[in-house]
């Protein structure tokens with residue numbers, strides 16, 4: 001059990017009941033405000049370490065300034081409000097108790113203006129103000145789910161933790177429909193009282209509802225749409241609050257937001273590895289693996305996986321392995337612990353690196369499965385790259401697995417330096433430009449045509465107008 005869970009277990013014993021100043025509801029409070037802050041600070045440290053903050057001091061200061069103004073308008077202005085942009089490509093925002101609010105870099109290019117940014121941050125401030133976040137934490141604790149943040153494929157400066165915990169999922173709890181509506185209304189109130197156009201709340205809700213729940217979700221960080229009830233009806237429900245907002249509030253500051261979006265990393269970042277076609281490249285850890293041609297590669301929270309499109313039970317996995325002993329020993333320890341039985345194996349060299357290549361048998365859901373893996377030592381890290389298939393189907397994929405395993409290689413510093421992420425840019429539309437052509441030629445398939453249209457507040461069926469200024473994604 002990690003320290004945070006232990007802390008929460010202690011905190012959970014302190015039952016109480018209080019009237020919430022934001023909602024007027026009497027709530028069963030499992031945490032005092034001091035405990036809320038204590039839990040928040042602890043989570044904040046873990047989030048900063050595990051997700052990482054996006055490295056752009058100007059952007060961080062901008063988001064902090066917008067958030068702080070909103071928090072001033074909340075019913076709990078004295079909380080240690082903290083606003084940060086986390087280095088995640090998923091489209092989301094979340095809050096932990098005590099006033100710690102995070103927004104992903106992935107959501108930012110889909111916000112039309114500063115009023116929508118204030119809408120998202122205001123919504124999250126609402127969750128803390130109304131103590132939804134504290135309630136959700138307490139509920140989650142009651143369900144006995146651990147809060148350990150799962151290990152990530154990250155440089156060795158970040159300790160790799162066990163994957164048994166609930167991962168970051170705890171940060172993306174469903175608060176429930178009423179709580180979401182309440183936060184929407186509170187967000188409108190804060191934004192309007194600070195001069196922003198309250199239409200930013202329904203505006204961001206409709207945009208986020210248009211984004212496919214699956215697109216941009218990665219590394220175990222779900223998209224907003226997966227953690228929030230359908231937004232269409234929320235847009236209607238929040239209109240009353242918008243109509244009641246002071247007429248004087250109309251600030252949108254669209255160009256200020258645009259200025260901060262210029263050059264923003266889109267999709268995978270160098271620090272967490274980049275998928276290019278069927279290849280996974282990690283310019284910071286300096287290695288690359290080529291998965292079978294045409295397989296879909298996904299860069300997950302604890303592992304990179306690859307699957308043949310459509311059907312088939314064959315999967316390839318790439319993970320960091322703990323252990324610093326001889327690579328043969330590390331392989332044997334890991335596989336035995338995971339319940340695999342080695343049927344064949346030998347020491348090997350893969351592109352100049354020490355490795356141990358083995359074949360293993362196991363059972364998953366009553367099906368006999370065969371796994372072919374290489375444990376590879378590169379620098380101080382050990383990686384495992386494996387292909388798994390039901391034993392009956394293994395022969396059909398064995399050649400592909402072997403080729404991928406043998407493709408593991410280190411990158412030279414020069415190669416690593418050339419690997420750059422995709423970024424948000426601006427472009428004046430020319431005659432003949434379509435969302436498809438812009439997504440393909442500039443975005444190199446990193447962004448879909450429909451997402452690009454949504455990013456511009458437009459419908460994908462209507463082409464950009466010649467001469468209009470567009471947000472685009474430029475491939476790395």
Ligand SMILES: [Zn+2]
Pocket residue numbers: 123127175180183228
């Ligand atoms: Zn919410």
